Amino acid sequence: xxxxxxxxxAYPSRTGNNPTIALDDVSFTIKGKEFVSIVGKxxxxxxxxxxxxxxxxxxxxxxxxxxDLDIHKIKSSQLPKLRQRIxxxxxxxxxxxxxxTYENVAYVMEAMGASKDxxxxxxxxxxxxxxxxxxxxxxxxxxxxxxxxxxxxxxxxIHRPDIILADEPTGNLDPYHTxxxxxxxxxxxxxxxxxxxxxxxxxxxxxLGKRVITLDQGRVVRDEEKGRFIL
Amino acid sequence: xxxxxxxxxxxxxxxxxxxIGLSLATILIMxxxxxxxxxxxxxxxVSKILIADIEKKVDISVxxxxxxxxxxxxxxxxxxxxIPEVKDVQYISKDQALEKFIEKHxxxxxxxxxxxxxxxxxxxxxxxxxxWDPSQxxxxxxxxxxxxxxxxxxxxxxxxxxxxxxKVFSVVSxxxxxxxxxxxxxxxxxxxxxxxxxxxxxxxxxxxxSIMRLIGASNWxxxxxxxxxxxxxxxxAVLITLLITFGLCYGFDARIKTIAPDISIYSIFVxxxxxxxxxxxxxxxxxxxxxxxxxxxxxxxx
Ligand SMILES: Nc1ncnc2c1ncn2[C@@H]1O[C@H](COP(=O)(O)OP(=O)(O)OP(=O)(O)O)[C@@H](O)[C@H]1O
Ligand SMILES: [Mg+2]
Numbered sequence: 245x246x247x248x249x250x251x252x253x254a255y256p257s258r259t260g261n262n263p264t265i266a267l268d269d270v271s272f273t274i275k276g277k278e279f280v281s282i283v284g285k286x287x288x289x290x291x292x293x294x295x296x297x298x299x300x301x302x303x304x305x306x307x308x309x310x311x312d313l314d315i316h317k318i319k320s321s322q323l324p325k326l327r328q329r330i331x332x333x334x335x336x337x338x339x340x341x342x343x344x345t346y347e348n349v350a351y352v353m354e355a356m357g358a359s360k361d362x363x364x365x366x367x368x369x370x371x372x373x374x375x376x377x378x379x380x381x382x383x384x385x386x387x388x389x390x391x392x393x394x395x396x397x398x399x400x401x402i403h404r405p406d407i408i409l410a411d412e413p414t415g416n417l418d419p420y421h422t423x424x425x426x427x428x429x430x431x432x433x434x435x436x437x438x439x440x441x442x443x444x445x446x447x448x449x450x451x452l453g454k455r456v457i458t459l460d461q462g463r464v465v466r467d468e469e470k471g472r473f474i475l
Numbered sequence: 476x477x478x479x480x481x482x483x484x485x486x487x488x489x490x491x492x493x494x495i496g497l498s499l500a501t502i503l504i505m506x507x508x509x510x511x512x513x514x515x516x517x518x519x520x521v522s523k524i525l526i527a528d529i530e531k532k533v534d535i536s537v538x539x540x541x542x543x544x545x546x547x548x549x550x551x552x553x554x555x556x557x558i559p560e561v562k563d564v565q566y567i568s569k570d571q572a573l574e575k576f577i578e579k580h581x582x583x584x585x586x587x588x589x590x591x592x593x594x595x596x597x598x599x600x601x602x603x604x605x606x607w608d609p610s611q612x613x614x615x616x617x618x619x620x621x622x623x624x625x626x627x628x629x630x631x632x633x634x635x636x637x638x639x640x641x642k643v644f645s646v647v648s649x650x651x652x653x654x655x656x657x658x659x660x661x662x663x664x665x666x667x668x669x670x671x672x673x674x675x676x677x678x679x680x681x682x683x684x685s686i687m688r689l690i691g692a693s694n695w696x697x698x699x700x701x702x703x704x705x706x707x708x709x710x711x712a713v714l715i716t717l718l719i720t721f722g723l724c725y726g727f728d729a730r731i732k733t734i735a736p737d738i739s740i741y742s743i744f745v746x747x748x749x750x751x752x753x754x755x756x757x758x759x760x761x762x763x764x765x766x767x768x769x770x771x772x773x774x775x776x777x
Contacts, residue, residue, distance in 0.1 A: 298689060320694075320776075321693075321694065324688075324692060324694075326691075327691035332690065338686045339686075340687075342493065342680075351690070355479075355691060355692035357478055357479050359478065
């Protein structure tokens with residue numbers, strides 16, 4: 245359902261010369277429902293890869309096909325439809341600072357035109373699952389780092405997307421919550437959703453026993469079913 | 476679709492209330508802009524009346540020779556009033572001219588004495604000619620001086636009055652030009668300030684707008700609430716301005732009448748109410764919505 249074909253991404257530098265090559269000729273395919281982990285050192289290009297899949301950045305070369313749709317060729321007005329099929333946990337959360345926990349999570353469903361009853365039911369359910377039932381009316385600046393991260397996870401899951409892009413979703417969580425969230429992602433995967441997880445958490449990767457793609461300086465250096473965390 | 480529209484409106488209203496400080500500041504700026512538009516609108520009939528007042532005072536006189544009979548003069552009068560540039564012609568007989576002089580100078584014993592000493596009426600019969608436009612007097616004077624009845628005419632006083640007439644003419648057209656220039660200048664400045672205020676207000680939400688796009692909201696769903704906020708701000712500003720305008724027109728009507736009796740700003744306000752309201756609405760709401768639209772656009776490109 246997702247195929248990454250020879251993607252190269254270079255960020256221009258401020259001075260004009262020596263652009264940063266974030267991704268260098270990256271290719272892989274995700275067929276059907278899969279749980280894929282992307283690992284690599286800091287700066288290896290994990291976030292950049294997810295940004296390209298979300299069409300937040302354009303590649304310099306190559307194409308990304310989402311169900312045979314070239315996502316960098318479609319019109320800007322078609323992007324919302326595509327993005328509604330994706331749920332993203334951003335590495336820096338990207339919560340709406342002026343919206344409460346409830347409103348943050350409800351926003352995607354509102355934008356998609358779900359009814360008020362549906363939204364109320366689903367939002368309180370997902371906030372219960374991530375353990376934030378008592379923080380519904382708080383604004384992001386009133387939440388701890390881990391709580392913010394769990395709001396971001398709830399927001400990515402709420403509209404039952406086909407693909408979940410989780411960029412370091414456990415970076416700010418203690419081991420107890422980390423495994424809760426990972427268990428949740430696995431469960432969603434088992435229910436039929438593709439999960440792409442970018443992380444440098446060795447224990448998480450090793451306990452998963454699923455496909456692992458390793459990036460190093462923007463190149464795919466390993467792509468293994470039942471992979472382990474090796475940098 | 477309907478549920479989305481309802482949400483857009485509700486979110487817009489919520490945004491207005493949550494940023495009430497900024498909203499009020501924007502309303503204040505908009506009130507100034509709309510007031511300016513209103514002022515320009517009200518000023519144009521006032522200036523027209525003032526200019527017409529000045530122009531009324533400008534005329535040229537055609538003096539006839541001593542022996543020309545009043546029948547002849549009346550014939551010439553009808554002849555002159557056929558000239559397209561001429562607005563109206565007024566016949567002043569020898570007696571009327573004398574009466575006017577006495578009326579004007581009755582408190583001046585020296586003049587009065589010399590008048591009685593003279594024994595006869597020294598004034599000439601004349602026609603007062605007014606043109607539609609001060610710039611047309613030269614043409615009218617030339618026409619008279621070359622006409623078939625030119626040998627009946629003692630003199631046309633255009634050439635003596637020329638400097639005055641030309642001065643009035645240049646002042647009037649100068650005032651008009653300055654008025655238009657400052658109107659456009661102020662309007663442009665005010666619009667820029669209003670636009671920038673809205674832009675700054677939306678700048679605070681720039682990051683949120685980008686996030687909305689990234690998680691799959693359509694452009695209209697993102698933009699809508701800001702347009703609604705612009706609309707609310709514009710509408711409230713219009714209501715406030717309308718009240719202020721009414722109050723000022725009502726309160727200053729009598730005072731302005733003592734200076735310029737021809738001008739009643741209150742009746743100008745009342746008789747132009749709907750047009751004025753429309754202009755204010757167009758200025759306020761148009762500016763609010765268009766500024767919001769442009770300001771949001773930048774953040775939707777992601
Ligand atoms: N907007 C940008 N402009 C310029 N360079 C960028 C930009 N974003 C990322 N980079 C560079 O691209 C490279 C890859 O960055 P990326 O964020 O993809 O790494 P990452 O694998 O997600 O790292 P981390 O594990 O620390 O999150 C880095 O060298 C980074 O400095
Ligand atoms: Mg990253």
